Amino acid sequence: MSNEGASVWVVDDDRSVRFVLATALSDAGYDVSGFDSADAALSALGSRPVPQLLFTDVRMPGDDGLVLLEKIKQAHPQLPVVVMSAYTDVASTAGAFRGGAHEFLSKPFDLDEAVELAARVLGERAEAAADLPPEVEPAGDVLVGDSPAMRQLFRAIGRLAQAPLTVLITGETGTGKELVARALHRESPRSRQPFVALNTAAIPAELLESELFGHEAGAFTGAARRHIGRFEQAHGGTLFLDEIGDMPASLQTRLLRVLAEGEFFRVGGRELIRVDVRVIAATHQDLETLVQEGRFRADLLHRLDVVRLRLPPLRERRGDVPALAERFLHEAADRFAAPPKRFSRPATDRLLAHDWPGNVRELENLCWRLAALAPADTITGSDLDGMLQSTGPASADWDAVLKAWARDQLAAGTADLHAKARERFDHALLEAALEHTGGRRTEAATRLGLGRNTVTRKLGTSRRPRRT
Numbered sequence: 001m002s003n004e005g006a007s008v009w010v011v012d013d014d015r016s017v018r019f020v021l022a023t024a025l026s027d028a029g030y031d032v033s034g035f036d037s038a039d040a041a042l043s044a045l046g047s048r049p050v051p052q053l054l055f056t057d058v059r060m061p062g063d064d065g066l067v068l069l070e071k072i073k074q075a076h077p078q079l080p081v082v083v084m085s086a087y088t089d090v091a092s093t094a095g096a097f098r099g100g101a102h103e104f105l106s107k108p109f110d111l112d113e114a115v116e117l118a119a120r121v122l123g124e125r126a127e128a129a130a131d132l133p134p135e136v137e138p139a140g141d142v143l144v145g146d147s148p149a150m151r152q153l154f155r156a157i158g159r160l161a162q163a164p165l166t167v168l169i170t171g172e173t174g175t176g177k178e179l180v181a182r183a184l185h186r187e188s189p190r191s192r193q194p195f196v197a198l199n200t201a202a203i204p205a206e207l208l209e210s211e212l213f214g215h216e217a218g219a220f221t222g223a224a225r226r227h228i229g230r231f232e233q234a235h236g237g238t239l240f241l242d243e244i245g246d247m248p249a250s251l252q253t254r255l256l257r258v259l260a261e262g263e264f265f266r267v268g269g270r271e272l273i274r275v276d277v278r279v280i281a282a283t284h285q286d287l288e289t290l291v292q293e294g295r296f297r298a299d300l301l302h303r304l305d306v307v308r309l310r311l312p313p314l315r316e317r318r319g320d321v322p323a324l325a326e327r328f329l330h331e332a333a334d335r336f337a338a339p340p341k342r343f344s345r346p347a348t349d350r351l352l353a354h355d356w357p358g359n360v361r362e363l364e365n366l367c368w369r370l371a372a373l374a375p376a377d378t379i380t381g382s383d384l385d386g387m388l389q390s391t392g393p394a395s396a397d398w399d400a401v402l403k404a405w406a407r408d409q410l411a412a413g414t415a416d417l418h419a420k421a422r423e424r425f426d427h428a429l430l431e432a433a434l435e436h437t438g439g440r441r442t443e444a445a446t447r448l449g450l451g452r453n454t455v456t457r458k459l460g461t462s463r464r465p466r467r468t
């Protein structure tokens with residue numbers, strides 16, 4: 001598909017950059033408009049057709065490029081934004097990508113490189129549009145299931161999608177909680193507004209507040225510029241709070257207030273922000289138990305638990321396993337541009353007998369591995385050898401094994417049990433992550449959500465031979 005004539009906007013307060021980039025893009029056949037500030041571009045967005053691509057500088061007087069990016073992502077999430085900056089340190093590039101930038105272009109750049117980048121981004125967009133007419137859902141978003149439990153769930157989603165009620169989704173890890181939240185949004189009158197997801201457990205507690213509610217420039221050390229939080233990003237749409245049981249107590253109090261009042265201040269801010277957001281929360285934990293243990297606020301649970309959807313573990317709906325497996329093998333085949341593989345009868349029987357502690361995600365991962373590794377088009381029972389055990393009961397009974405170990409140690413009078421358990425825990429996680437990344441420490445650290453230095457330090461303590 002040709003992108004000749006596509007509308008591209010360039011936002012930069014530096015006239016010469018604006019001029020040379022606009023000229024190069026015009027010469028390449030695009031319809032280019034230039035703006036000298038974020039404000040000028042934003043007001044044009046309110047009155048003119050939305051362009052197909054926008055380049056923005058970061059440092060500009062008034063709102064900077066990252067604020068512009070945030071505002072664009074709220075109002076026009078589909079518009080790709082290329083962020084240009086002379087500051088290519090990790091904080092700037094990560095900030096840009098976290099804000100939803102499509103690409104990052106380091107200044108000074110080569111004009112041919114910028115034109116090529118525009119062609120590539122516009123090409124990807126055109127391909128995506130050709131692949132996905134708006135009325136067709138991406139395959140990966142379709143909920144597969146024909147078991148009574150899933151049918152009941154689909155009916156509930158249909159009913160609940162229409163009402164702006166808060167929903168609490170419970171279910172073991174990998175049962176499809178996020179997929180259900182997306183379906184509730186997609187089927188709702190809010191579907192054209194943003195769906196914003198936040199995994200509470202994945203963000204360090206000290207950053208969570210500003211991630212949720214945003215902060216003003218200078219609110220704390222390191223807060224160089226204003227950050228729009230997920231609540232604001234989700235305005236008009238749906239905010240999905242995953243692993244809500246892991247939310248620290250102080251934030252639970254704040255969240256409760258925001259849910260009750262629909263308004264809040266950004267961290268360090270004085271402006272009262274009002275939002276219209278439908279909240280969907282999810283957890284794999286038993287919140288009632290957390291309440292009893294004093295780790296979760298009962299009033300917050302009541303506020304979130306207006307309607308509860310329980311996702312059954314896969315072992316309670318084994319009948320769905322073959323259809324799910326077939327779906328995942330087809331998706332993998334599409335991605336690898338190869339004919340889809342199939343499971344032999346004995347292989348299917350083994351899948352049906354397995355307990356799936358990692359639920360649908362475990363099945364999905366297994367299918368992708370088999371699509372890549374199984375030698376023939378038909379997957380045999382022996383192709384599964386080793387694959388099911390490795391993810392099987394050991395991980396399901398992990399806490400039971402730990403408890404038994406602790407009991408033994410306590411009985412044996414071991415001192416410093418917590419420190420010893422932690423050391424083994426760190427060691428196991430690090431070993432697994434390093435195996436997974438082929439020994440690359442930085443990547444292993446990222447996958448574990450740890451800093452590289454922490455990993456190095458832990459390797460130091462967990463690997464050092466111990467004196468006895």
Ligand SMILES: Nc1ncnc2c1ncn2[C@@H]1O[C@H](COP(=O)(O)OP(=O)(O)OP(=O)(O)O)[C@@H](O)[C@H]1O
Nearest residue numbers: 142143144145172173174175176177178179360361
């Ligand atoms: N019913 C389903 N049909 C098709 N795919 C599914 C289904 N349920 C889950 N999946 C797929 O399984 C994977 C895990 O699902 P999802 O992330 O929604 O689970 P989750 O319950 O939110 O997990 P966690 O608790 O770990 O966050 C995803 O790739 C999702 O697309």
